[in-house]
Amino acid sequence: MASEAARAVEAVLMVADRPVELHLLAQLLEVSTDRVDELCAELLASYEAEERGFTLVKVAGGYRFQSHPDLAAYVERFVLEGQSSRLSAAALETLAIVAYKQPISRAQVSAIRGVDVDGVMRTLQQRGYIDETARDAGPGQAILFGTTELFLEKLGLDSLDDLPTLGDFVPDARVVEALEAGRRPDTRPEVAEVVEATTDDPPPADLGVVPGDGA
Secondary structure, eight states: OOOHHHHHHOOOHHHHHHHHEEHHHHHHTTTTTHHOOOHHHHHHHHHTTTOEEEEEETTTTEEEEOOOOOGHHHHHHHHHHOOOOOOOOHHHHHHHHHHHHOOOOOOHHHHHHHOOOHHHHHHHTTTTTTEEEESSTTTTOEEEEOOOOHHHHHHHHGGGGGGGGGGSOOOOHHHHHHHHHSOOOOOHHHHHHHHHHHHHHHOOOOOOOTTSOOO
C-alpha cells in the first residue's frame, strides 16, 4: 500500500495544471527534496509494473502526470481529430533559433533566417512558446526573447541543457564536400558515390505547414 506521502504527491499532481516544482512538493509534504525524488521514483516504478496508461515525468523543473508514450497514437487521435493547429515550418524554424540562441532579438532572428519574422514571433508568443526576457544593453535596447516553461513541457525536457547539441545536425566534412562536388565536375569515385547517395535520398516528410503562420 502506498504511503500517505506518496498518495499526497499523487493528489497534488492530479489537480496541478503545470509541472509542480520539486521544492514546492517538499515544502507541502514537509520532507526533503531527495525524499520527494524517492517517492516519485517509487510511484513511477509502480505505474510501470502495473502497465498503467499514464506515467510520472520530470519536465520543466517539476513533476507531472502524462499519458504513456506507448499510447501516443490514441492520444494524438483524440487531441488532433478535426484540428489543424500545428506550427508551420517557418514557426518551427524560428522557435529553434530562439531556443538555441536565446536571449535573442527579433532583428537577430530575422538576420539568421533572412526574412522578416515579426508575424511568426507574435504567433509563438501568443501560443506561449516564447516570451520577453530582457532588453539588450546596446543602442535601442531591443527586446530579447527566450523560450518558456511551456516550450520545455511540449518537448518533454527538464531544462534547456537537455536540448540536443547542434553538432548532431551538422553533416560531416565528407558529406559537405560531396554536396559541393555535385555542383561541379568531379571524377573521384568516392565523392561520386556520396553524391549519388545524397541525391537519391527521399524528400523530407510533410511538416504540416499551416497557411498564414508567417514566412
